[in-house]
């Protein structure tokens with residue numbers, strides 16, 4: 001089986017752990033080998049969190065620079081920062097709604113211009129899917145559904161050996177009951193957003 | 198029911214490495230477990246703690262790793278299957294009991310987990326704890342994957358019982374914090390009551406006894422070598438004249454590299470999972486079948502040294518390499534591309550690494566370092582201490598300690614000058630204050646104080662030192678994910694039957710001459726109290742009491758009343774520039790407070806010279 005490598009970057013608290021859990025549980029449904037590696041610890045203290053998920057036949061579960069097939073960014077600056085993980089054939093999916101780090105407020109750095117940011121990513125990869133994911137999450141019923149919105153887009157690209165049906169199945173069985181409807185809606189919104197991109 | 202107690206052999210579950218190890222322990226029938234929490238091992242003990250609340254498994258958080266290991270040794274020498282877990286530097290603290298427990302041995306299976314942290318994702322150093330195996334003479338097992346980590350735990354218990362000595366299970370962050378598919382096995386019934394048979398000539402380590410025990414330990418190492426030689430965890434994969442020896446997560450990178458470089462018919466891999474004692478004959482035979490050998494191990498050249506020695510003993514002249522300028526580093530962690538490149542170069546396999554994207558035109562990006570939470574009481578305490586020192590006009594040195602509060606070293610707080618290990622804030626203050634004329638003010642958290650701050654403080658009082666210690670008492674071990682410590686009210690965990698120790702009483706009993714308890718959100722009062730403490734000649738202690746905001750939130754004990762910046766604001770930005778609360782942001786060059794992030798500690802409102810920061814009246 002082909003190996004597919006996914007990197008997810010987010011700011012602590014954005015719910016990236018749930019995104020990776022949903023994806024790996026969905027892979028398990030059809031016995032697709034899946035391995036994941038995460039850096040937590042300081043996640044709750046507002047730092048950057050990164051998950052690497054490897055689908056298919058490989059032993060490794062971390063992803064070297066330039067070797068991710070797809071990069072999902074929950075925050076535009078963090079997507080840009082992770083650009084060293086992808087190559088000219090990779091697909092990048094990013095939320096465009098910024099969470100400026102504190103260093104910006106105290107004058108230690110400037111938040112990049114969003115147009116410029118998208119131009120840079122587009123120039124270096126095969127495809128960029130970018131939209132205001134927070135708006136879609138709100139439309140689905142909860143800002144916290146950003147993670148599932150992005151999962152929806154990711155599945156639409158067809159890069160991973162994971163089907164939309166299986167992801168929805170996991171959303172129904174393994175995410176919090178109260179959020180199932182919101183999450184299903186979020187998934188569809190993300191899926192369509194990617195289809196239109 | 199806790200998912201790791203599921204009785205359904207054959208079921209597949211996606212588990213975090215630490216959960217997999219906890220499940221392995223349950224399958225092995227572990228009955229007694231102790232720890233002092235430390236990343237990357239913390240979720241392992243957390244799961245056992247949770248399971249202990251719904252089963253007859255006994256679990257306890259010790260005040261430090263030495264205590265945890267000693268507690269566990271008592272259970273293990275009463276015949277119970279026992280586990281003790283800690284981060285790598287924790288084993289330094291527990292090294293004293295470890296070294297002699299190796300002489301004494303155990304009657305029940307005893308597994309000690311040490312979680313190493315190459316690259317120091319969350320640690321102060323990246324020491325390679327495999328050397329503890331060599332130093333103590335105890336066996337070491339090292340898994341290469343999450344699945345294998347689970348399998349190794351029952352094996353480790355059996356091995357411990359066979360050799361009648363503790364076994365070290367050594368993981369790295371990329372095992373503990375990785376996730377994989379694990380197949381559940383049978384759960385062996387727990388035996389929760391044991392017995393201790395008196396045998397002072399084997400248990401009381403006076404010199405005459407230890408001299409005899411050391412002989413036994415050396416014999417045991419021989420036995421362990423025999424087992425290591427035949428262990429299923431030391432295996433050879435593939436065939437060819439190129440040899441690669443590897444361990445831990447490096448094995449996965451090597452296995453992928455061999456496949457990707459298409460050298461499966463040329464290279465054979467010797468994976469070492471039972472790494473202390475090294476499987477001597479197995480390695481010697483492996484070397485004899487190779488033209489050239491590469492050793493791939495993160496950290497120190499632990500295997501390399503042994504393998505080179507084995508080669509020398511056999512009079513072999515083949516090249517054996519691992520660490521070196523053109524090869525592998527002793528620094529940080531490895532990654533798949535690095536190993537692929539290294540294998541290709543070493544064995545002369547044509548390979549061009551895919552071109553990395555040129556990111557030189559990406560503008561410089563603002564950093565996103567972790568920060569104390571909005572409303573974290575440490576921020577308030579740091580601000581108060583800083584102001585007090587400024588107003589007193591003293592030149593300061595700020596030794597600090599290990600916990601969330603270490604984050605206070607970042608600007609704009611910049612309230613940390615020195616930290617080496619748990620408890621060092623207190624004792625290093627003694628040295629700084631004697632050796633310099635500066636005012637030393639040090640910081641330690643409640644959990645760290647119980648861990649190893651109390652002994653330093655006793656020494657400071659006895660030797661009549663002169664400094665101020667600020668104990669940041671937020672009633673929880675916050676950094677590692679909110680574990681209890683002896684100062685914590687266990688009712689917050691809905692648990693009864695625990696004692697509780699007052700830090701103030703401890704400090705009093707240790708003979709500290711000047712003690713003040715402050716509530717850090719009350720800035721003015723706090724600053725005054727700190728000034729007094731600073732001016733006291735001798736050891737003074739400030740206990741700054743306020744529950745960790747994040748923990749209070751999780752307990753639903755936080756009455757959130759968000760603040761807002763009113764139009765009285767003259768935009769001098771003192772609030773922003775002095776305390777770096779993550780609830781602030783700039784909009785159109787004006788300071789704003791995010792009402793969702795703000796918890797209403799009101800520290801900024803007390804700093805604002807215009808009194809422009811006010812409670813938000815009608816919270817939408």
Ligand code: SF4
Nearest residue numbers: 570573601675745746
């Ligand atoms: S977890 Fe608690 S102690 Fe740690 S930074 Fe957050 S509020 Fe402060």
